[in-house]
Amino acid sequence: MSVSAVIFYILSFFILVTGLLAVTSRKIFRSAIWLLFSLTGIAGLYFWLQMEFIAAVQIVVYVGGIVVLIIFSIFLTQQSGKDLPAPVRVRSIFSVLAVCTGFVLTCLLVRGYAFGQAGHVAGGGAGPDASVGNIGAQLLSTSEHGYVLPFEVISILLLAAMIGCIVIAIKTKPENK
């Protein structure tokens, strides 16, 4: 087993353990911190796959944006020192059953499917393709495989989300109530 494979298995172990702690921890603030570790591990996985731009975006948006937003909202709405109530026993038993069934089923399907037998897997010549220049050029090109229309739609979506957040979370005046 080479160093690269060892790095992959360590990274995946780290991602899964911290993800599991993020969904099972009883303190909500610790849960958010475990989620942060898990997302950082996924960024490491993108580095391992040589997708540096996606890894940078993952760190900037998820770790720097979404987790910080979640921590802010925890501080706004919760007493973060208190334990969360334990899940109902019946519900957690059936959740474990459903999740294990789905996992085993999907793994059997993945194992039974022959990926890339046509010789794609070797794929060494991917060096300059995922560079930031190529990504930017194709993202904004208007030719056949360009992505300029989804890009603009996403910008409209972000604007709508921003205005929607302000409208939803705005404080109404007390005399209206």
Added chain:
Amino acid sequence: MSQVPLSHVLFLSTALFFIGMYGLFTRRNMITMLMSVELILNSVNINFIAFNKYLYPEKLEGVFFTLFIIAIAAAEAAVAIAIIINLYRNFHSIDVEDADEMKF
């Protein structure tokens, strides 16, 4: 990278997806459910990047889908947190069992 088969990356993303599902089933607090949704979206992103890298290394489609998913996840998290804060203002709780009344 070439020593690890694609199926192992897919096993990792499947496991992460079902960890997120478990959190979504058992948690009743809205913020922790939102965290589970983020885990699920990340497992999908891993799938896109892995397929792009292993099967079609000369194309960039998986990268774009991942970028758009990340942007939509950011917008979704922001709107969800605005709704959670508004709900907390009305019900003084963000447990989904307590939010049983539709009210603006």
